[in-house]
Amino acid sequence: MPIDRKNIYKFPWSKADNPGAWVEVTDACDLTCPGCYRHRLEGHRPQKDVEDDILLCQRLTNCGRISIAGGEPLIYPHIAAVVNFIRRNGMQPVIFSNGQNLDRELAAGLRKAGLHQIFFHIDSGQDRPGWKGRSESGLNELRQFYADMISDLGTVQCGFNVTLTRKTLPEVPAVLDWVRKNIPKVQNVSLIALRGLDLSAGKRYMVDGKIVDTSRWQSGSPDSREINITSEEIYEVVEKAFAETRPAAYLSGTARPETHKFLIVLYLGSPRKIYGTVGARTVELNEVWTHLRKGRYMAGFPKPKIGKKIFLLSGLDRDVRKTFFRYLGAGLKNPARLFDPLYIQCINIQQPNEILDGEVNLCDGCLNQMAYKGGLIPSCQLDEYRLYGGPFMEAAEAPGDGRADTH
Amino acid sequence: MVDRRGLYRFPWSKPDNAGGWVEVTDECTLSCRGCYRHKIEGHRALDDVRRDIRECRRITHCDGMAIAGGEPLIYPHILDVVAYMSELKIKPTILSNGEKLTLALAKELKKAGLAKIHLHIDSVQNRPGWEGKNEAELNELRQVFADMLYGVKGIQCGYHVTVFRNTLPYLPVITAWCKKNIPKVQHISFIAFRTLPNTSDVRYFAGGRPVRLETLGDVPHDPSETSITAEDMLETIAERHPDFAPAAFLNGSAKVESFKYLIGVYVGSRRGTYGTLGSKTVELVQVVHHLVKGRYLSFLRSPVVGRKIFLLAAVDAHLRQALAAYVRACFRDPRHAASRIYGQSIHLHQPNEFLDGQVNLCDSCLNMMVYRGRLINSCRLDEYRVFGTAVVPAIVR
Numbered sequence: 001m002p003i004d005r006k007n008i009y010k011f012p013w014s015k016a017d018n019p020g021a022w023v024e025v026t027d028a029c030d031l032t033c034p035g036c037y038r039h040r041l042e043g044h045r046p047q048k049d050v051e052d053d054i055l056l057c058q059r060l061t062n063c064g065r066i067s068i069a070g071g072e073p074l075i076y077p078h079i080a081a082v083v084n085f086i087r088r089n090g091m092q093p094v095i096f097s098n099g100q101n102l103d104r105e106l107a108a109g110l111r112k113a114g115l116h117q118i119f120f121h122i123d124s125g126q127d128r129p130g131w132k133g134r135s136e137s138g139l140n141e142l143r144q145f146y147a148d149m150i151s152d153l154g155t156v157q158c159g160f161n162v163t164l165t166r167k168t169l170p171e172v173p174a175v176l177d178w179v180r181k182n183i184p185k186v187q188n189v190s191l192i193a194l195r196g197l198d199l200s201a202g203k204r205y206m207v208d209g210k211i212v213d214t215s216r217w218q219s220g221s222p223d224s225r226e227i228n229i230t231s232e233e234i235y236e237v238v239e240k241a242f243a244e245t246r247p248a249a250y251l252s253g254t255a256r257p258e259t260h261k262f263l264i265v266l267y268l269g270s271p272r273k274i275y276g277t278v279g280a281r282t283v284e285l286n287e288v289w290t291h292l293r294k295g296r297y298m299a300g301f302p303k304p305k306i307g308k309k310i311f312l313l314s315g316l317d318r319d320v321r322k323t324f325f326r327y328l329g330a331g332l333k334n335p336a337r338l339f340d341p342l343y344i345q346c347i348n349i350q351q352p353n354e355i356l357d358g359e360v361n362l363c364d365g366c367l368n369q370m371a372y373k374g375g376l377i378p379s380c381q382l383d384e385y386r387l388y389g390g391p392f393m394e395a396a397e398a399p400g401d402g403r404a405d406t407h
Numbered sequence: 408m409v410d411r412r413g414l415y416r417f418p419w420s421k422p423d424n425a426g427g428w429v430e431v432t433d434e435c436t437l438s439c440r441g442c443y444r445h446k447i448e449g450h451r452a453l454d455d456v457r458r459d460i461r462e463c464r465r466i467t468h469c470d471g472m473a474i475a476g477g478e479p480l481i482y483p484h485i486l487d488v489v490a491y492m493s494e495l496k497i498k499p500t501i502l503s504n505g506e507k508l509t510l511a512l513a514k515e516l517k518k519a520g521l522a523k524i525h526l527h528i529d530s531v532q533n534r535p536g537w538e539g540k541n542e543a544e545l546n547e548l549r550q551v552f553a554d555m556l557y558g559v560k561g562i563q564c565g566y567h568v569t570v571f572r573n574t575l576p577y578l579p580v581i582t583a584w585c586k587k588n589i590p591k592v593q594h595i596s597f598i599a600f601r602t603l604p605n606t607s608d609v610r611y612f613a614g615g616r617p618v619r620l621e622t623l624g625d626v627p628h629d630p631s632e633t634s635i636t637a638e639d640m641l642e643t644i645a646e647r648h649p650d651f652a653p654a655a656f657l658n659g660s661a662k663v664e665s666f667k668y669l670i671g672v673y674v675g676s677r678r679g680t681y682g683t684l685g686s687k688t689v690e691l692v693q694v695v696h697h698l699v700k701g702r703y704l705s706f707l708r709s710p711v712v713g714r715k716i717f718l719l720a721a722v723d724a725h726l727r728q729a730l731a732a733y734v735r736a737c738f739r740d741p742r743h744a745a746s747r748i749y750g751q752s753i754h755l756h757q758p759n760e761f762l763d764g765q766v767n768l769c770d771s772c773l774n775m776m777v778y779r780g781r782l783i784n785s786c787r788l789d790e791y792r793v794f795g796t797a798v799v800p801a802i803v804r
Contacts, residue, residue, distance in 0.1 A: 012418030016658035060663050209610050209801030257421040257782050288694040376663045393799055395615035
């Protein structure tokens with residue numbers, strides 16, 4: 001079914017009033033994932049610089065959560081201190097990690113420091129030691145290992161990031177099937193379409209009016225088909241496999257408002273069954289109520305065990321109503337199901353930063369803005385600033401039209 | 408220094424916005440200093456305008472739409488455009504210099520469904536009959552139009568004033584005139600003058616090719632003229648009107664800390680203003696409207712907000728102060744209690760600008776328009792019309 005915007009909620013987030021922000025603590029990493037857009041230039045950053053950036057983000061974006069990313073944040077020596085600094089400043093710390101360096105002792109330390117959530121980037125494109133050659137479904141075993149470990153901590157939420165290529169797109173149902181079965185342990189999965197610079201013949205890019213040398217840029221592809229998977233394509237695969245799927249909310253593109261840069265599906269269910277989704281109205285009420293009460297927006301719901309009170313919104317939200325009827329139907333067949341706890345789980349379909357018809361199409365209202373040299377930039381553009389001094393712009397293809405000088 | 412913690416950032420975005428924009432002609436009867444619209448096409452075909460209105464509504468989901476130009480009142484199908492928007496349940500607002508506005512035309516526009524007219528009147532227009540008049544003296548002309556539209560009943564009245572260094576000190580006297588006319592004037596936008604710099608240290612590109620800014624016509628550049636900020640205007644107004652406090656804002660796209668729109672709303676009656684709305688009231692109005700109607704509010708159809716607005720004093724500290732002032736006024740002069748309560752919005756607008764090597768647009772701009780099937784910023788239309796795409800500046804290092 002095509003996505004009908006009339007039935008989904010556009011998050012009210014903006015640069016200046018956003019639930020999230022991003023900080024990077026290191027650009028060192030213990031994996032080398034194809035498609036990674038972060039270059040190794042600086043190593044570990046001084047803790048004071050990281051803390052200054054966190055406070056600047058909080059001031060400029062009004063955020064309630066900070067994503068700690070890199071590089072691999074778990075190899076950063078002050079990671080627990082950074083987590084604690086964010087918590088002490090009244091925000092939720094979220095770590096984005098490949099998990100390689102995580103053991104139970106470190107996980108317990110991070111929980112004690114105040115960690116709210118950890119996202120594991122696990123997919124088959126990583127050439128991860130010990131897991132080489134595994135398909136996406138073959139990696140569910142590794143995902144289970146981390147989901148169990150985090151679940152044992154009690155209060156820390158768990159999410160997964162999966163970068164999708166044309167090759168792995170058909171495997172999305174196998175990953176989601178595992179995710180849905182683990183609804184008490186897994187609160188988020190982000191299905192992220194691979195993006196990078198289109199390096200096909202004749203493509204040139206410029207920064208500040210000068211053609212740039214893209215041989216230094218590691219995230220690109222000479223095959224434009226590999227970097228043009230859309231959110232709609234991913235959604236179609238998900239909906240075909242799980243018919244009850246309905247999107248509830250989205251973020252659009254900056255240059256192309258008709259694109260879906262974030263497309264959010266929120267499942268309601270128990271470990272035995274997913275009953276359906278919540279709709280736009282519930283997400284809207286959650287956002288506006290949180291903002292009216294706390295003065296800032298929220299990314300997600302406060303607790304994954306949402307409880308049956310969510311069905312009170314059936315009167316306002318058609319999707320919740322449908323889910324409620326499926327829940328009642330399941331309860332009639334097997335009354336024990338009515339006693340199962342009810343959870344909410346977020347599937348985030350992402351179509352990241354891209355250049356479309358010569359224009360940079362970023363996520364409008366992006367959650368992942370970061371401080372850089374005293375200003376705010378989209379984190380996906382950080383290395384454009386670090387390597388070239390500013391964001392890319394597509395240059396004219398015909399030789400001689402741009403300037404010959406490069407940097 | 409404006410403290411953002413006390414302000415509401417409007418929840419608008421490109422695909423879910425309170426406003427949209429359409430241009431019907433690029434011809435005009437005046438040649439105002441600072442105008443960014445070039446005479447290239449003349450009057451547009453009515454079918455094209457209708458198509459753009461439909462597309463703009465589809466993409467932005469807007470509640471109201473500005474009909475602009477050029478001068479829309481010289482467009483031969485202006486009544487059809489207004490009527491078409493009304494049919495689509497879009498609130499039409501005409502942005503005009505007023506030169507062609509007569510009582511008879513105003514009545515026709517009202518019949519077609521016009522909700523509001525914003526009149527651009529300031530002292531740099533060389534307006535026939537008003538040459539050499541300063542901003543204070545132009546209040547006389549503003550009064551003519553305000554009285555005319557008030558007489559028509561049903562069309563709201565607003566004003567645009569482009570602000571230069573020499574006119575900045577006049578903002579308080581214009582504000583005072585607006586406040587005095589709160590039953591007749593629902594809106595005023597003070598718009599800081601902006602233009603792209605054509606200095607030797609900046610080069611411009613369009614579609615990856617270098618372009619000459621002069622192609623856009625004569626582009627004068629005086630940094631002191633293009634650096635008036637929304638905060639500067641607020642400070643100037645607040646010196647004479649300490650009761651004026653902004654409630655909401657839009658930030659810049661490149662400089663998040665900049666205020667592109669800074670909006671305050673007076674509440675008052677014909678006997679005086681009592682204070683302003685606070686951020687909580689603006690937030691509640693926006694979110695409730697969106698929950699009930701599925702779109703954000705551009706403006707209320709009726710400028711009479713009534714005494715019920717004071718119910719929100721329970722959650723809004725600014726409104727509490729306004730309520731206290733109202734009660735005091737009623738005790739002093741009981742006629743206040745019998746007077747209608749109006750709302751009047753004052754917009755401080757810092758438009759599209761070039762700051763530290765980046766184009767700083769209004770993030771979630773109200774004035775997005777459709778051009779060749781795509782949504783663009785209306786302030787950049789001529790970049791698209793002349794160069795085929797938006798112009799990107801680069802600092803020569």
